[in-house]
Amino acid sequence: MAKLNKTANGKYFLGPLGFEFPKSVSRDSLIYLSPIDVTIARVMSWQQIDLIIRESAGTFTRVRTNELALKKWADQQLGEVQIKVSQRLSALKIPRIGPKGVPIEVPHVMAVLNVTPDSFSDGGNYSTPDQAISAGIKMASYGADIIDVGGDSTRPKSMQPSAIIEEERVLPVVRGLVKAGLTVSIDTRRPEVMVKGASEGAAILNDVSALYGSEKSIKVVSSLGLPIILTHMQGIPENMQDNPTYNAAPFDIFDWLETRVLDCQKSGIMSKKIIIDPGIGFGKTLNHNIEILSNLGIFHGLGCPICIGVSRKSFIGNLGKENNPKKRLAGSLAAMLHCVKEGVQIIRVHDVKETVQALSVYRSIKQ
Numbered sequence: 001m002a003k004l005n006k007t008a009n010g011k012y013f014l015g016p017l018g019f020e021f022p023k024s025v026s027r028d029s030l031i032y033l034s035p036i037d038v039t040i041a042r043v044m045s046w047q048q049i050d051l052i053i054r055e056s057a058g059t060f061t062r063v064r065t066n067e068l069a070l071k072k073w074a075d076q077q078l079g080e081v082q083i084k085v086s087q088r089l090s091a092l093k094i095p096r097i098g099p100k101g102v103p104i105e106v107p108h109v110m111a112v113l114n115v116t117p118d119s120f121s122d123g124g125n126y127s128t129p130d131q132a133i134s135a136g137i138k139m140a141s142y143g144a145d146i147i148d149v150g151g152d153s154t155r156p157k158s159m160q161p162s163a164i165i166e167e168e169r170v171l172p173v174v175r176g177l178v179k180a181g182l183t184v185s186i187d188t189r190r191p192e193v194m195v196k197g198a199s200e201g202a203a204i205l206n207d208v209s210a211l212y213g214s215e216k217s218i219k220v221v222s223s224l225g226l227p228i229i230l231t232h233m234q235g236i237p238e239n240m241q242d243n244p245t246y247n248a249a250p251f252d253i254f255d256w257l258e259t260r261v262l263d264c265q266k267s268g269i270m271s272k273k274i275i276i277d278p279g280i281g282f283g284k285t286l287n288h289n290i291e292i293l294s295n296l297g298i299f300h301g302l303g304c305p306i307c308i309g310v311s312r313k314s315f316i317g318n319l320g321k322e323n324n325p326k327k328r329l330a331g332s333l334a335a336m337l338h339c340v341k342e343g344v345q346i347i348r349v350h351d352v353k354e355t356v357q358a359l360s361v362y363r364s365i366k367q
Helices: 067-074 079-092 129-142 163-179 191-199 217-224 249-266 286-294 296-302 314-320 329-341 352-366
Strands: 002-006 012-014 030-036 048-056 059-065 108-114 146-150 184-187 204-207 228-231 274-277 346-349
Touching: 030 079, 030 249, 030 296, 048 067, 059 067, 067 079, 079 296, 108 129, 108 352, 129 146, 129 163, 129 352, 146 163, 146 204, 163 184, 163 191, 184 191, 191 204, 191 217, 204 217, 217 249, 228 249, 249 274, 249 286, 249 296, 286 296, 286 314, 286 329, 314 329, 329 346, 329 352, 346 352
Parallel strands: 108 146, 108 346, 146 184, 184 204, 204 228, 228 274
Antiparallel strands: 002 012, 002 059, 030 048, 048 059
């Protein structure tokens, strides 16, 4: 067995792998499963699996095993533990449904198209709808499966624009891209913008507030029936980087997302329409981001497709000593390929052509 240790500065990390199950765990323990060597297919598969047991906020045990041995161990535990293991295994085997209503069998590339003057990386690049539409069409020609249009910058310390300004930025672009035959996602925290974006043909909703932006959001999304990406963010963009704090970031965020998914399901949003995003950079320090990426596998236990955006993020700049977001391509590709290796189904990127090329080489080698 291996314990998750805590250093003097409060950072948690997984110690050496264990290969022996604990004899018993309490009925209140939280259970996580992290598949190893994941293959994205109609039904996700894996070679081995890590059982991670959380006895308290800072006490973890991790055992690497296989499904047969895991089931045998679970059968010897208390009923509550058996149920938790069974539920996690069942969630891993649920087909991940993509935006077009069919299982995701290869990673989808979601291209970032911000029509804002102040986004951290591409703000001000597209000052007119025609420029943005042309850029989106080019991204699709490079291999983007989804064009994600956003008119509300969520970089740290950014202020939300008025609804009117946001609509003026995004709706003509959504309309133009849909007319060009592209699959479009609308990145917004406002339910009224979701409704108008859907009326223009947007096929996916992407909300960095996980529908906490308005008390109306969950009902609106339920009524629209479109896929929704729920992103974890601690705080709001204006204050999210002031002092982000977690006991153990990946597991705290998993628990938060699990609760949010259940909230959405109870409100009428179909399970197969929910996509989750652990929110790299949204209320996280450098260490938090690395811990999340190092433990991405646990998020498969939510039974939803995973979307993740690592492209040009500040953690890459911090690690690579590069202040200019547009010069973080190499780090972005490295992080992206790690996410794909961990089984992430949707990757949100700025540099589409380079990403598609890297994915093509990676998949050819793996196959």
